Amino acid sequence: MSACVTLDPSRDEVFAAPNGGEAALEGFAFSARVARVFDDMVTRSVPGYRLLQSLVAELTLRLSGGGPIVDLGCSTGNTFLALEELSRASGERLHYLGVDASAAMLAECRTKLQPFMGQHDIEFEQLDFTGRRSLGVSNVRVALCVLVLQFIRPMERQRILRKIHRSLCQGGHLIVVEKVMQQDRAHNALFIDWYHDYKRSVGYSNTEIALKRQALENRLIPFFASENVQLLQSAGFDAVSTFFQVMNFQGFLARKGGEGE
Numbered sequence: 001m002s003a004c005v006t007l008d009p010s011r012d013e014v015f016a017a018p019n020g021g022e023a024a025l026e027g028f029a030f031s032a033r034v035a036r037v038f039d040d041m042v043t044r045s046v047p048g049y050r051l052l053q054s055l056v057a058e059l060t061l062r063l064s065g066g067g068p069i070v071d072l073g074c075s076t077g078n079t080f081l082a083l084e085e086l087s088r089a090s091g092e093r094l095h096y097l098g099v100d101a102s103a104a105m106l107a108e109c110r111t112k113l114q115p116f117m118g119q120h121d122i123e124f125e126q127l128d129f130t131g132r133r134s135l136g137v138s139n140v141r142v143a144l145c146v147l148v149l150q151f152i153r154p155m156e157r158q159r160i161l162r163k164i165h166r167s168l169c170q171g172g173h174l175i176v177v178e179k180v181m182q183q184d185r186a187h188n189a190l191f192i193d194w195y196h197d198y199k200r201s202v203g204y205s206n207t208e209i210a211l212k213r214q215a216l217e218n219r220l221i222p223f224f225a226s227e228n229v230q231l232l233q234s235a236g237f238d239a240v241s242t243f244f245q246v247m248n249f250q251g252f253l254a255r256k257g258g259e260g261e
């Protein structure tokens with residue numbers, strides 16, 4: 001009698017045998033292979049991801065006042081789905097622009113958001129923020145940059161944040177979520193160890209954890225929380241607050257312009 005193995009095509013097995021080693025050597029990219037399993041990957045790789053999405057959606061709806069929302073690095077549109085779920089009761093029409101450099105991620109996003117196209121104003125744009133072009137939007141009420149800056153080369157981050165600052169209206173807000181390092185070396189080591197235990201608890205093997213870590217080397221570069229705050233302030237944001245932290249993931253709310261402007 002042969003064992004019955006159920007394969008789940010949407011399960012993240014990018015760094016599992018037999019092809020994990022090859023994927024690690026190639027380095028991490030938001031390719032079609034990642035896009036197909038991204039939802040499982042992000043849900044199991046970011047502790048508190050669902051809570052994070054609902055908090056981002058709550059803050060966004062409080063601050064957008066029915067105005068445009070730009071989701072920079074929207075991936076497969078999970079933040080839109082959280083916004084849609086929350087706005088359903090009030091019947092609020094969302095004005096949402098999803099921007100991402102990866103054609104594969106945007107294709108998944110389009111498919112997932114298709115059922116909502118008539119109910120809300122939804123647009124997509126394929127754009128690499130590191131390019132010379134401006135973001136091509138202005139007077140934005142809320143910009144989102146959730147788990148994205150960490151993938152942008154450190155030297156480029158300030159310029160990207162300035163671009164985002166320019167695209168916001170006075171009094172507009174930017175929500176940034178990042179993987180962060182801890183200032184204290186022992187705490188940092190503890191948090192990393194704790195995070196790997198968390199990944200084991202959600203089903204990743206030691207090999208998958210090690211290979212993904214290798215693939216992300218020099219691709220995902222976390223800053224200290226204080227560096228992110230400083231970066232936001234240097235880009236022109238007047239007020240920066242923390243709204244989320246679970247393990248080594250932190251969320252910041254930044255405002256353009258003084259209170260009441």
Ligand SMILES: C[S@@+](CC[C@H](N)C(=O)[O-])C[C@H]1O[C@@H](n2cnc3c(N)ncnc32)[C@H](O)[C@@H]1O
Nearest residue numbers: 030073075100101102105127128129130146147
């Ligand atoms: C971890 S995912 C973001 C997750 C998503 N915001 C969420 O809340 O589920 C990072 C995304 O940023 C996009 N990205 C990375 N670098 C980019 C760049 N330079 N320009 C535009 N998008 C970029 C990737 O294609 C990817 O879809």
